[in-house]
Amino acid sequence: MADLGKPQNTIAILQKYHFIFQKKFGQNFLIDTRVLDKIIEASKITKDDFVLEIGPGIGTMTQYLCENARAVIAVEIDKYLMPVLEETLCEYHNVEVINEDILKLDIKRLVEEKNNGKPIKVVANLPYYITTPIIMGLFENQVPIESITIMVQKEVADRMQVGPGTKEYGALSLAVQYYAKPEIITKVPPNCFMPRPKVGSAVIRLIRHQKVPVQVKDEKLMFALIRASFNQRRKTLVNGLSNASDLFIEKEQVIQALAKLGLNFNVRGEALTLEQFANLSNLLTSFSELSTTEMENKYTL
Numbered sequence: 001m002a003d004l005g006k007p008q009n010t011i012a013i014l015q016k017y018h019f020i021f022q023k024k025f026g027q028n029f030l031i032d033t034r035v036l037d038k039i040i041e042a043s044k045i046t047k048d049d050f051v052l053e054i055g056p057g058i059g060t061m062t063q064y065l066c067e068n069a070r071a072v073i074a075v076e077i078d079k080y081l082m083p084v085l086e087e088t089l090c091e092y093h094n095v096e097v098i099n100e101d102i103l104k105l106d107i108k109r110l111v112e113e114k115n116n117g118k119p120i121k122v123v124a125n126l127p128y129y130i131t132t133p134i135i136m137g138l139f140e141n142q143v144p145i146e147s148i149t150i151m152v153q154k155e156v157a158d159r160m161q162v163g164p165g166t167k168e169y170g171a172l173s174l175a176v177q178y179y180a181k182p183e184i185i186t187k188v189p190p191n192c193f194m195p196r197p198k199v200g201s202a203v204i205r206l207i208r209h210q211k212v213p214v215q216v217k218d219e220k221l222m223f224a225l226i227r228a229s230f231n232q233r234r235k236t237l238v239n240g241l242s243n244a245s246d247l248f249i250e251k252e253q254v255i256q257a258l259a260k261l262g263l264n265f266n267v268r269g270e271a272l273t274l275e276q277f278a279n280l281s282n283l284l285t286s287f288s289e290l291s292t293t294e295m296e297n298k299y300t301l
């Protein structure tokens with residue numbers, strides 16, 4: 001089969017199937033063999049690996065993945081791409097295409113069934129409109145994953161990698177860094193895609209931590225604190241957290257916790273590291289445990 005990384009081959013197959021690009025699915029197909037080679041190299045795929053590709057499109061990167069991996073599962077939402085993929089992947093016997101919305105698929109179960117629950121590698125040129133839910137879904141649903149190598153919007157790649165004190169730092173940075181070690185591999189300009197996206201892109205690799213880098217008693221609370229802090233970025237942490245309707249935290253508790261952590265009471269969330277958010281969350285958990293015990297004592301006396 002002709003290498004679809006070459007623009008003339010992509011054009012030929014698109015014309016053969018009278019394919020119409022669907023903007024709502026974020027369809028920008030890769031047409032640069034050097035970028036494809038870089039993604040494969042960065043993902044460190046070997047013949048032992050089971051790979052999940054999200055959004056294969058016409059199968060350009062899928063062909064590269066099939067050449068290098070033991071098995072590939074490619075999940076594509078657009079039913080009009082099914083006959084195209086049947087043709088472009090017909091030479092490979094280590095690939096299965098699933099016509100589904102990745103956000104509706106139980107990926108953990110899929111990995112259980114297809115790879116005996118052993119860790120997989122995820123490789124994708126993601127549809128940009130759902131980058132964050134896809135990544136967070138993979139991590140939060142405890143899908144066994146070794147690494148994720150993905151093409152995303154350049155700004156989103158930056159947000160995943162930065163630390164406190166930068167304007168890109170936010171809830172996504174903290175969530176990604178809690179689960180994985182991010183590393184931007186390369187920037188990719190719009191002319192490497194068909195059609196050209198309006199934004200610059202970047203390939204980023206997230207290697208999952210063997211052990212999370214901070215100890216948190218209540219992960220859900222920590223992420224709720226993080227979300228509340230960045231939802232109200234301009235506010236101090238004390239005001240941001242005590243105003244958040246889903247948190248039920250008293251201003252006084254936040255002030256006490258910050259004092260214990262040696263932080264100023266007018267600090268903003270954007271100044272806190274992941275470790276400081278974890279410590280803050282643990283202190284607030286122990287305050288609420290304390291008040292529950294106090295309440296129980298009061299009523300059993």
Ligand code: SAM
Nearest residue numbers: 025028029030055056057076077101102125127
């Ligand atoms: N991998 C191909 C390439 O590199 O040329 C295509 C990448 S294109 C940026 C994103 C692909 O994801 C499209 O084929 C699109 O139809 C598919 N897609 C969009 N939303 C999806 C979803 N919710 N679930 C699965 N695939 C989706």
